[in-house]
Amino acid sequence: MSISEKKCHDCGGTSFVEASDYINLRPLDKKMTLGVEKMYTVCLDCGEVVSIKVKNPEKLLK
Incomplete structure (x- = not known):
């Protein structure tokens, strides 16, 4: 799901920032x-963090 297709579970907002x-x-x-x-x-409407990801997760194994 791209950032433009997401919907905030808290407020229903559709504007997001990474x-x-x-x-x-x-x-x-x-x-x-x-x-x-x-x-x-x-979410830019209410501030809810809708996703947390890590860059290069394979580095956690090194």
Whole structure:
């Protein structure tokens, strides 16, 4: 489903933006790794985060 086809479960809105976080996701047993970037899809009408994904999830196994 593309970003233009999504509908917010909270308010029914259809306007979204993709954003990232400055803190990367890391495996619990690998504290010194750089981790992977998290990508959020946020409803512009109410602020609900409708999706969280990570870029390059295979890096969590390394």
